Amino acid sequence: MTDTQTQDLPGGDMFTLGTPIADTKSPDGPIEQRWTTAKFENKLVNPANRRKLSVIIVGTGLAGAAAAATLGEAGYHVKSFCYQDSPRRAHSIAAQGGINAAKNYNDDGDSTYRLFYDTVKGGDYRSRESNVYRLAEVSTNIIDQCVAQGVPFARDYGGLLDNRSFGGVQVARTFYARGQTGQQLLIGAYQAMERQVAGGTVTSFTRHEMLELIVKDGKARGIIARDMVTGAIETHLADAVVLASGGYGNVFFLSTNAMGCNVTATWRAHRKGAYFGNPCYTQIHPTCIPVSGDHQSKLTLMSESLRNDGRIWVPKNREDCDKDPRDIAEEDRDYYLERIYPSFGNLVPRDIASRQAKYMCDEGRGVGPVVGDFRRGVYLDFADAIARLGEDAVRAKYGNLFDMYARITGEDPYKVPMRIYPAVHYTMGGLWVDYDLETTIPGLYATGEANFSDHGANRLGASSLMQCLADGYFVLPNTIRNYLAEGPFEPISEDAPEVVEARQAVEGRIKTLLSINGERTVDSFHRELGNIMWEFCGMERTEEGLRKAIDLIRGLKEEFWRNVRVLGAADTLNQSLEKAGRVADFIELGELMCIDALHRRESCGGHFRAESQTEDGEALRHDDEFAYVAAWEFGGDSAAPVLHKEDLVYNFIELKQRSYK
């Protein structure tokens, strides 16, 4: 049901307004008891029935592999999908810094409540209290589980687990495995899942890409997937479907995501009725290696744990920007984060650190090579840390990151300060889910980065791994049983009209893509989309810019379907075809992101609207108007999207303007 009275709302000509979301299924009562209540109230599935119930899980990152393992152990029949050649290669593997958990091993005042509080505050008061509290609550179980699996976390000389503090918080609650935390956690989850493959409860489909969701009688009942080796279009049916397909940062073309990260799984579900939550909330990470030229295919993150010991600065004077940094005197350096935010200094949240770096470069004080029309880089300097701790200690902590930097840039960071610049890194937006992680399509769940998540408008460092594993090991397996207890659902045949239609839609799209035979490569469209998004829907957004972007994206979409060139055949490994399908979906998503950004005329977390800032240039929220989740319903190919609001009510944490000064 929609109501078209949107003319008075910002960007109101671009969307229609639907009914608000009335129920998030979050239990009432004291926040500390809600999860216990929910677990108790969720229906149980008799172990003998579990074998008869099937669940499709798209994605083998932390969120997907953990869920596949856990549901397999419980005895359900799981089908797991990933586009890589092995489940172990999901992009969770690339996480470096660490994973948070409120263990309070250091007795530094940490607690479930503090982790909850920090996450809500860090998310700039745009997340749902119940979910965030649950996340903090199960965080400690994650560490126990991973250690039991053999995840080699860093330990101290007494043999106990070591912690460090990580961007934006003042307690040491981050567990880590040198600079490879994501890899070690993922291998743990992957091994647990492979154990279930051996046990026969999980079937693994690698090099398979989900291209469509099957919905019958209003319920998610399966997916259409393409076998990327043979090109076969396969129908997979089940009682429930979980999308754990990761984030959509690659809409910006350049990001720290892997080459194959895509929005296709969630976008196809969105087109079939799943609401998309807060698509414009994007995290731009402050410590990435700057772009070196037009050939660049992706950007590389340097873990922000580097900000614990590195000091960020730019020259005070523009004339110094092309000097050797070691020749710039101390008094001619501007340690701008330490200057502007004396209490948090270099450890301010990511959005603030990124935006300040952009301002420094916009002012003409950036360093490194000129890319486009100015220098896009700031220094991250370890000279003080090396003097204080010694080179060996710095090497022990950050050795692999320094090596990676040296390999990519050809410079030695032990001698010359690193150069960093912000890059797109994480998307807080994603499919809207309720407390049970269920989307607006019954039987369709979304977990990990693919859902709109617990991070509000900005995610704190080391909190995504925590959320993915919380969702996968502990939350989803407990909530999905509430749904599965009603099954097994009516058998569904491959010939059902809904199934045939989904399949034909996929086949038709592939045929079209291969037959256009235009002038431009898929990558060239992707690059152009990325430039539009970065320019107008990146670190700073304005009404004028966003309107321009929407226009440009619509033009690009039209040109794509007329002028893209995809060579090769459908029935073989065809990487251009894979990319083409993904880019087509990114183009549509890009438009929705801009509309979302346009309608949210406030600044919050990673979303900075130039029209909404304080006198000294900080983000200014408007809680009276915007304390809600924007859940977008697909309006149709030629109709405007429909906005449903989920009001955010804060009963336990008081809303404040964030201040890190």
Added chain:
Amino acid sequence: MNLTLKIWRQDGADVAGRLVTYQVSEISEDMSFLEMLDTLNEQLIASGEEPVAFDSDCREGICGMCGLMISGQAHGPEVTTTCQLHMRSFKDGDTITVEPWRAEAFPVVRDLVVDRSAFDRIIQAGGFISVNTGAAPEANNTPVPKVKADRAFDTATCIGCGACVAACPNASGMLFMGAKVTHLSELPQGQAERDARVVSMVNQHDHEGFGGCTNIGECSAACPKEIPLDVISTLNADFRKAKRGA
């Protein structure tokens, strides 16, 4: 720089392949090896020729998806992954041969893409610690001496890329398997299944068609994560002990 590339092209698993020569120009030394191949592919598409298929995903040396034989060396001349190899390691005028991993257990799928699912099956055979979700004790109840924790970590850094197999004249998967066995054997949590694990993994390894180890050491030399050769000694020791116990 300008380069001559000789690239293995093969349309599918059952079709014969061949080396095809291409020229690329204006290659910057800041490009990664794969960005150089991207450039070639854009050029091929423009001229109406199908692009070269090759695997990559993270492009930061951690997912293990990429892997090419570059002028006869697994991942090329540096100790790193193909995606982290940069063109500054080459010079103007070079001729570079690019081939897929060669091993019976890694059949070619297309061009430079191979099937490494045999590695997953070795893990399925026992490369895990059996602990169901929710059954874990408090993490700090079991301290792990730092030396053991560090060795477990060093061997757990394997990314499963398969360079060890590609580099080995016997196409042995012993370094890969040894790394996993050592990682789990070093930890107190891994003890209960220690004997059964190694036997089962070794059987699977042989069943997949990987060769035996004759102590040449090419595997460890090619490993982008520098997994030490002595994990194979640990593997052998564990295997002997398990057999004796059985």
